[in-house]
Structure formats: structure tokens, C-alpha cells
Amino acid sequence: MQIDCSIIGLPNVGKSTLFSLLTHVSAKVANFPFCTIQPNISIVYIPDLRICQLTDIFPSHKTVHGTIRFIDVAGLIKGAAQGHGMGIQVLNHIRVTKVLCHVVRCFDNNQIIHVFNDIDPCRDVSVVNTELILFDIFQCEQSICALQKKRKIIDVSNKQQLFLLKKCLECLYNGVFLRKIQFSNIERINIERFNFLTIKPIIYIANIDEKSVINNIYLNRLHALASNEQAPLVSCCAMLPLLKNKNNGIRVTMERKESVLHDINNTIFSVLNLCTFFTINLNVTRAWICVIGTTALEAAKMVHSDFKKGFIRVRVIKFNDFILYNGELGVKRGGKIYYEGKDYRVEDGDILKFLFKI
Ligand SMILES: Nc1nc2c(ncn2[C@@H]2O[C@H](COP(=O)(O)OP(=O)(O)O)[C@@H](O)[C@H]2O)c(=O)[nH]1
Ligand SMILES: [Mg+2]
Known part of the structure; x- marks a missing residue:
């Protein structure tokens, strides 16, 4: 099963920096908004120690780990859902992904431009989330119109779709994310094809500074917001500092990279309700990712x-x-x-x- 995860957020908050950290692919990073234009896409292997334990007992020629595909897109700004700053392209890119990693800036640094000139993670989250809701409203209204045009040949399934979309639209008008709504199993299957953004699980990623790991007031605020939304929060420093001691420094940096990837992978597994099964033969020991x-x-x-x-x-x-x-x-x-x-x-x-x- 292909797990696609988009990295979203305001411009210049560290999305591409995080993408490079996770994927080891060097994406273009710069201190100005909209440095990323085309999405950066890369696949990373999900490290699973159990594969090594299996091959220790039953060696096979090759091992294949599960993978996650990360997609780093351009930043979202106010008005994105109306097309500002490549908004429509970005929102369309993330429509086809399964989970949204929302990077939020939680560090002070006067040298790094912030589109609103000050640091306020809750406001930043609200700006991006509003655009997600507006885009879904637009998609929902369009789908309702298309179905209503077919009115003369309306059948039971169209009627059900129409009812479902109207239910979604009402929630969206009230600013409610679709992932908060209780859908029946049938409704869930029917709604899948619309690829709404606010139905996807969100993982908040607080981009904190090495200097402010302890007692980061921004992180505390974001924590409160995330727990209120019952959304998971992972904190990390997307830009790992170069450590002084060359050899030891590289090792520590690698360990930290792995720990960020590990935290994000685990959270993706949890929000998407995933598990791993294995197949073993002489040729290959392989991990397969599936929904529980x-x-x-x-x-x-x-x-x-x-x-x-x-x-x-x-x-x-x-x-x-x-x-x-x-x-x-x-x-x-x-x-x-x-x-x-x-x-x-x-x-x-x-x-x-x-x-x-x-
Ligand atoms: N101090 C600090 N700077 C960061 C961090 N993450 C990103 N930056 C800087 O912020 C600027 C924007 O980063 P980038 O990854 O291009 O942001 P994006 O527009 O969200 O993709 C760059 O100059 C980065 O070096 C961080 O954790 N700490
Ligand atoms: Mg970028």
C-alpha cells in the first residue's frame, strides 16, 4: 500500500528543510517565501528492526522495507483556496495524499523571514486550516452542482451522494473539519472519491530551535491547540546544527535524523491505523504495510x-x-x-x- 504524506504549512517555516532531513534528498531551501515551486517528492524506507531479526534466523538474498512517499509543496498563504500564490496547484497536489504533515514555525530568529513578521503558531495554523476548509467548500459546492445538473436521471446512489455532500457542506460552512464527522461505513466509501482535504488526518510538526527545546512557549501553545483538536503533535528541529566534533558529531546528527523519522513514521502509522505483516522466502524477506x-x-x-x-x-x-x-x-x-x-x-x-x- 502506497502511503503518501504531504508536508504543508505557511511559506518559509522549514517544510523543505524537514523534507531534506527525512528523505536525505537536498531540496532547495532559502530564506524567502515560495522558494519551492514544483513539489519535491521522495520515497523513504520505514526502518523496521523486525526484518533484521527475521533474517538473522532465516537469511534471504534480499530484504524489502515498507515505504512512505513524502511530498514537499509550496507554502500556503491567505487566499490560497482562491488561487493566491499557486494555492490551487498546491491544494490539488495534496488532495491525492493520505495524510497532511503541517509544519509550524516555533522558533525565534530575526534573520528568517516570517510572512506575518512575528511568531504565532496558533494564528499560522488557523490561516492554513481556513484555506483547507475553503478549498473543500469549493470542491463540495462544485460536486453538488454537477449532481444537481443530472437531476433528471437521478438514481438512488446520486440521491445518497447529494445528501452526503450537503451534510459535508453544512459542516464546512460551520468551520468543522470533515474528519470530525461520524460517517457510516457506506458514507465513508462514497466520500473517498472526492479527496476532501479536511477529512485527511493532520499531524502538526512544531519546528523548534535547538536553543529552545526546553520551555518553548510557542510549542506549549501549539500543544494546547493540537490536543484540543485531538491531532498529534511531533516536535523537531528541522535544521539540525553541525556539531563541533567531526566524527562524533556526524553520528549524533544521524541519530537525531533517525529519531525524527521514527517519530513521524510512528505517528503516520497511528493516524492511518496501519500495521505491518511479513512474507519470507529464500529470495526476499519483505515488510508489507496495510490498514489494521x-x-x-x-x-x-x-x-x-x-x-x-x-x-x-x-x-x-x-x-x-x-x-x-x-x-x-x-x-x-x-x-x-x-x-x-x-x-x-x-x-x-x-x-x-x-x-x-x-
Ligand atoms: N534557525 C532555524 N532556521 C530554519 C529551521 N528550519 C528552516 N530554517 C530556515 O528557514 C528558511 C526557510 O526554510 P525552508 O525549508 O526553505 O522553508 P519552506 O518555505 O517552508 O520550505 C531557510 O533559511 C532555512 O534555513 C530551523 O529549524 N531553525
Ligand atoms: Mg520549501
Whole structure:
């Protein structure tokens, strides 16, 4: 499953700096708004120590980790939803992503331009969030119009769509993010195709300065806002300082980079409700990312379309059993191999083998 994550926020808050930190791809960074014009896109591997533990016991030629694709876009300003400052292009780019990482400036530095000339994270968040809502209102109104034009050939499903869109529009007019609304399962499936922005989970990323890690008043304010919205907040220093001692300094910087990536990855997993299952054979040990609750049949399709077509059953070994019993043979002797049907719900750490007929 492809996980696309966009990095959004006001201009000049450190989005591209964070993107470079996460992806090791050097994006253009400069101290002026709209330095980023075309989106920067890069895929990063999700480090999962369990893969090493598996290959220690059962070596394979190659290992494949799960991935996340990060998309760093131009900054959003007031009026973006009406097209100011490439707003429409930016908002359209983020429509196709699954989660929004919203970078908020939480550091003082007179040398770094702020579009409003002062630091106020809650105001900054509100400016960007307003544009997200306005863009959704625009999309929603357009979709309602298009459906109403089809009125003469209206069928039950169109009626349902119309009802659903009107429900969304009312919430948006009241400034309510669509992710706050309780939708039925059917409504959730129907609404997916509209790619609304405010239905996507948001992760706030406080870009703090090394000097103000402790007692950062901006961070405290942002914390209050995020917990009020029940949105996760990750704090990091997007621009890691170059440390004095050359060798030791590089190591510490790498560790910090990994810890930022780790925090953001974990938060993405949590907001998107994701888990990892594994497949092992002599050629490759591979981690697969799926939504918690994915059935064995859907998981089979992810691995190979033939596995779904000819699905018979799935052999499940729990990761902890694999380690405890030192591999497949031990697990077998310990009676810890399970065979499940197509409706089995995959759990985090499952090692799956699909049995299928051609
Ligand atoms: N002091 C400090 N400066 C930063 C930090 N993050 C970014 N900057 C600087 O802020 C300016 C804008 O950064 P950039 O990543 O291009 O911002 P973007 O427009 O949001 O992509 C650049 O001069 C960066 O060097 C940070 O954590 N601390
Ligand atoms: Mg940028």
C-alpha cells in the first residue's frame, strides 16, 4: 500500500528543510517565501528492526522495507483556496495524499523571514486550516452542482451522494473539519472519491530551535491547540546544527535524523491505523504495510494478484513465536502454526504464507 504524506504549512517555516532531513534528498531551501515551486517528492524506507531479526534466523538474498512517499509543496498563504500564490496547484497536489504533515514555525530568529513578521503558531495554523476548509467548500459546492445538473436521471446512489455532500457542506460552512464527522461505513466509501482535504488526518510538526527545546512557549501553545483538536503533535528541529566534533558529531546528527523519522513514521502509522505483516522466502524477506483489519484475501492481493484469484488459505506465524522458537521448524514443533481462511484479519507482525491454486 502506497502511503503518501504531504508536508504543508505557511511559506518559509522549514517544510523543505524537514523534507531534506527525512528523505536525505537536498531540496532547495532559502530564506524567502515560495522558494519551492514544483513539489519535491521522495520515497523513504520505514526502518523496521523486525526484518533484521527475521533474517538473522532465516537469511534471504534480499530484504524489502515498507515505504512512505513524502511530498514537499509550496507554502500556503491567505487566499490560497482562491488561487493566491499557486494555492490551487498546491491544494490539488495534496488532495491525492493520505495524510497532511503541517509544519509550524516555533522558533525565534530575526534573520528568517516570517510572512506575518512575528511568531504565532496558533494564528499560522488557523490561516492554513481556513484555506483547507475553503478549498473543500469549493470542491463540495462544485460536486453538488454537477449532481444537481443530472437531476433528471437521478438514481438512488446520486440521491445518497447529494445528501452526503450537503451534510459535508453544512459542516464546512460551520468551520468543522470533515474528519470530525461520524460517517457510516457506506458514507465513508462514497466520500473517498472526492479527496476532501479536511477529512485527511493532520499531524502538526512544531519546528523548534535547538536553543529552545526546553520551555518553548510557542510549542506549549501549539500543544494546547493540537490536543484540543485531538491531532498529534511531533516536535523537531528541522535544521539540525553541525556539531563541533567531526566524527562524533556526524553520528549524533544521524541519530537525531533517525529519531525524527521514527517519530513521524510512528505517528503516520497511528493516524492511518496501519500495521505491518511479513512474507519470507529464500529470495526476499519483505515488510508489507496495510490498514489494521485488512483481510487475508486483501493481503493476498497486495502480494500477488494470483494469490487472490486462487486463494485457498493462509498460513500464519506470529512474529514473537518465530523469534521464540527460532524459526519455522521450531514454531511447527511448538504447535504455533495457524491456518486461516480468507476473512482472517491480519495482525501486526504476522508472517504470512498464502496457499493458492493456479
Ligand atoms: N534557525 C532555524 N532556521 C530554519 C529551521 N528550519 C528552516 N530554517 C530556515 O528557514 C528558511 C526557510 O526554510 P525552508 O525549508 O526553505 O522553508 P519552506 O518555505 O517552508 O520550505 C531557510 O533559511 C532555512 O534555513 C530551523 O529549524 N531553525
Ligand atoms: Mg520549501
